[in-house]
Amino acid sequence: MASFVSAIWAILRKDIAAEWRSRQLVTAMLVFVVLVIFIFAFTLDIDTLTRRQIAAGVLWTTFAFAGTLGLNRTLASEGERGSLDGLLLAPVERSAIYFGKTLANLFFMLVVEIFTLPLYAVFYDMSLAQPGLWLVLLLGSWCFCSVGTLLAAMAAQARSRELLLPVLLLPMALPVLVAAVRASSAFVNGLGLEYAQASLNILVVYGLIMPALGFMFFDFIVEE
Amino acid sequence: MASTSLDRKPRLLQVLDVLSALLMLGAIYMVFFYAPMERVMGQVQRLFYFHVASAWVSMAVLIVAAILGIVYLIRPQHKWDIWAVACIELGLVYAFICVTTGSIWARPAWNTWWTWDPRVVTFTILILVYLAYMLLRQGIEDPQRRARFGAIYAILAAVTVPLTFFSIRIWRTLHPVVIGSGDPSAQGTFDMTRPMLHTLLFSLLAFSIFGFTLLWHRVRLGWLADKVEQLRMKALGR
Numbered sequence: 420m421a422s423f424v425s426a427i428w429a430i431l432r433k434d435i436a437a438e439w440r441s442r443q444l445v446t447a448m449l450v451f452v453v454l455v456i457f458i459f460a461f462t463l464d465i466d467t468l469t470r471r472q473i474a475a476g477v478l479w480t481t482f483a484f485a486g487t488l489g490l491n492r493t494l495a496s497e498g499e500r501g502s503l504d505g506l507l508l509a510p511v512e513r514s515a516i517y518f519g520k521t522l523a524n525l526f527f528m529l530v531v532e533i534f535t536l537p538l539y540a541v542f543y544d545m546s547l548a549q550p551g552l553w554l555v556l557l558l559g560s561w562c563f564c565s566v567g568t569l570l571a572a573m574a575a576q577a578r579s580r581e582l583l584l585p586v587l588l589l590p591m592a593l594p595v596l597v598a599a600v601r602a603s604s605a606f607v608n609g610l611g612l613e614y615a616q617a618s619l620n621i622l623v624v625y626g627l628i629m630p631a632l633g634f635m636f637f638d639f640i641v642e643e
Numbered sequence: 644m645a646s647t648s649l650d651r652k653p654r655l656l657q658v659l660d661v662l663s664a665l666l667m668l669g670a671i672y673m674v675f676f677y678a679p680m681e682r683v684m685g686q687v688q689r690l691f692y693f694h695v696a697s698a699w700v701s702m703a704v705l706i707v708a709a710i711l712g713i714v715y716l717i718r719p720q721h722k723w724d725i726w727a728v729a730c731i732e733l734g735l736v737y738a739f740i741c742v743t744t745g746s747i748w749a750r751p752a753w754n755t756w757w758t759w760d761p762r763v764v765t766f767t768i769l770i771l772v773y774l775a776y777m778l779l780r781q782g783i784e785d786p787q788r789r790a791r792f793g794a795i796y797a798i799l800a801a802v803t804v805p806l807t808f809f810s811i812r813i814w815r816t817l818h819p820v821v822i823g824s825g826d827p828s829a830q831g832t833f834d835m836t837r838p839m840l841h842t843l844l845f846s847l848l849a850f851s852i853f854g855f856t857l858l859w860h861r862v863r864l865g866w867l868a869d870k871v872e873q874l875r876m877k878a879l880g881r
Contacts, residue, residue, distance in 0.1 A: 594803060
């Protein structure tokens with residue numbers, strides 16, 4: 420168990436270190452999110468009240484697209500440099516690679532969220548001082564990354580990988596998005612926990628089932 | 644399976660062909676002439692029998708596909724993959740029939756072609772999920788890897804589709820629950836009379852047997868396509 424955790428930690432640290440040197444991925448995700456915020460703000464030219472009502476939907480759509488960008492790179496970059504073989508040869512459990520990659524993706528997604536949330540607060544007139552909203556962001560991103568890493572590992576081995584991932588991921592991640600939007604919307608509009616409870620339950624269930632499936636299946640996906 | 648038995652259509656399959664044709668004709672007859680006209684919705688309610696039957700077939704074969712996925716991962720044999728693909732293709736077709744008939748019915752009953760009801764959205768997402776399955780398979784050359792990824796994806800899909808349903812269900816629902824207790828706020832619900840129940844059960848039977856016959860045909864097609872591929876490899880190798 421200790422070696423499993425340390426393997427996860429090693430992979431997470433490796434991915435963060437690699438990203439810290441190039442800063443390509445997070446920068447691209449950040450610029451993308453800022454662009455999408457602007458595009459939404461211009462195309463949905465609406466009054467303040469409606470803007471506030473749709474804020475949660477815009478928030479999660481943007482994060483989901485940005486997350487897809489990040490997920491696309493997670494295993495593709497390993498493949499390009501040929502380091503995936505090295506990773507697979509390492510004497511660790513394959514599922515540790517899955518969890519390490521999932522946590523790295525979660526980390527990048529959370530970094531992007533932390534940097535862009537103030538922008539949302541300004542443009543969509545949201546209050547950020549809500550622990551409930553942070554919880555939803557953490558849970559929803561975890562769910563999204565846990566299924567996304569699994570599907571990205573499959574898509575990376577297919578012919579049109581960058582095109583394939585969104586098509587595979589978005590319908591699968593729909594329950595996460597619907598529940599996360601519902602829960603965030605409840606917190607943003609100050610409705611409190613009882614309105615978000617059912618959606619949070621869905622997120623918790625999804626966030627437990629998907630990693631469990633990833634734990635079981637990741638071996639089959641990278642098997643050579 | 645021996646290659647000689649593939650060339651000729653099995654006896655049982657021929658019987659099933661005839662049987663499903665007769666059953667489908669019988670179901671159409673019952674829907675139009677045996678089942679009484681529903682008082683409020685009128686003729687359009689007759690779609691209900693095929694709508695429910697196609698929903699049932701698509702759900703059943705997609706669940707079977709997920710089970711076949713588990714079987715494949717435990718015991719990777721090519722035949723499970725052929726069966727799973729057949730199941731998913733068939734499930735897609737029936738899901739499409741289900742959504743289309745539902746939409747036609749919804750126009751007079753709910754006064755709209757489309758509504759964001761959990762069941763409607765879930766079925767549409769289900770179609771998208773399994774279309775993505777087809778794309779995933781197309782993108783992978785190696786047959787074993789294709790089968791393995793297909794199996795995993797089918798299992799993931801079987802898990803997310805119910806979750807999609809529950810996540811949207813938190814909204815209110817419009818869809819009538821005809822079998823079992825219904826939500827009083829649902830629109831377009833009705834009490835089934837005995838002939839209606841007979842018609843529904845008969846359509847379920849007819850669609851199940853017809854679905855199985857189609858499935859078998861599709862599996863046979865899968866085997867034959869494999870055989871053609873092998874022959875071509877042989878011919879090219881020479």
